[in-house]
Amino acid sequence: MSASHTPQGTTGLSYRDAGVDIEAGDALVDAIKPFAKRTMREGVLGGIGGFGALFEISKKYKEPVLVSGTDGVGTKLRLAFELNRHDTVGQDLVAMSVNDILVQGAEPLFFLDYFACGKLDVQTAATVVKGIAHGCELAGCALIGGETAEMPSMYPEGEYDLAGFAVGAVEKSKIIDGTTIAAGDVVLGLASSGAHSNGYSLVRKIIEVSQPDLNADFHGQRLQDALMAPTRIYVKPLLALIETGMVKGMAHITGGGLVENVPRVLQDNVTAILHKDAWTMPPLFTWLQQNGGVADAEMHRVFNCGIGMVVVVSKDNAAAAMQQLQAAGETVWQIGEIRARVGDEAQTQVV
Incomplete structure (x- = not known):
């Protein structure tokens, strides 16, 4: 007969006693299934x-190359907690990854999320995941799976963290890597919807x-609405x-603003000259700069300043590209040009 390890006078402990509610987790899965179902697309095998x-790559690709990205929402989550607003951060999460893989020409195929908290609030988590599913719809990718982790004592009550993972595909011969960018090319800027998900500690x-x-x-609108506006998804x-x-x-x-992100797509022999008077800096950034006494150089290094995505095209194609983007609902400006780089000068200059 085995000896009991339960102290005399106490009952056996359960996972719920330790702070993990399995039933709440099951309830969340049931709540989010309809949102995830709306994102299903060709290639998905099975459900959540x-x-x-499981995802099957389309036969339309002759030499498919998988492109993956991962990110979080950063300290914008702290504002979400303070304002008790959880409906937009899910779109932020999706946007940060799908916009990243898009720049190499990849079509986002599927997305997975990781939601971690101390105590699971089913309503809050479902609101967040509904936002994730909405972001996936905007990007045309399937919310194919994820993980909800309830970890007592790891997070303060009412707080959570998010991570996301996107996988896309591009034809090997059509990977966009910036190698054809040359002096005389034109830099187009697509409007952001706000600060997106960067610079929120500042x-x-x-x-x-x-x-x-x-x-x-x-x-x-309310100031908090401007601050919490979800990141624009440029995929389609x-x-x-x-x-x-x-x-x-x-x-x-994203983080690093215009001056640190544009060089990532440029070869060493060219530089991008951006003209800050070529687009209108949205009121939110003017407010942040004035109330924080932030220098111009710091603004361009921390925030997108109204430009969420940059596209480089030849001068001959600039008008047609702008027209097509505008017809698709984007606000777009010609914000600069590419020229030959002199010495070791900065690869992106805002003048």
Whole structure:
């Protein structure tokens, strides 16, 4: 007969006693299934619930190359907690990864998410995942799986963290790598929807210092609405533009702003000259700069300043590319040009 290890006078402990509610996890899976179902596309084999997510690559690719990306939402989540707004951060999560793989010409195929919390609030988690599914719809990719981790004592009550993983495919011969970019080419800038998901440690510091009323009117909306606007997803309009063969290079303007992201698509022998008066900096960035006393150079290094995606095309194709993007609903400006690089000068200059 085995000896009992339960202390005398106590009952056996359960996982729920330790802070993990299996039933809540099951309820979340049931709640998010309809959202995930709406994102299904050709190639998905099976649904949510398996140990691994299965996806069959389309036969339209002769030499498919898989392109993958992963990211989070950063400290924008802290604003979401403080404002109790969880409906937009899911789109931020998807956007950060799908926009990244898009710049190499990849069509996003599927997405997985990781949601970690101390105690699972089913309603909050379902709201977040609904936003993830909406982002996947905008990107045309399937929400094919994910993980919800309830980890007591790891996160404060009411808080969670997010990570996302996108996988796309591109024909090997059509990978966009910037190697054809040459002096005389034109730089187009696509409008951002706000600060997207970058620079929020500085945003929160500015809020802390200036103590604004986040519910006050700000150019026709509340200030908090401007601050929490979800990241724009550029996938469908840019995939259509890529099909025309006009795109030479693209840069997703994330952490590091214009000056650090544009060089990532340039060869060593060229530089991009961007003209800051070529586009209108949205009121949110003007507000951040004024209330934080932020220098111009720091603004361009931290924030997208109104340009969420950069596209490089030849001068001959610039008008047609702009027309096609505008017809697809994008706001686009010609913001600069490519010229030969002199010495070791900076590869992107905002003048």
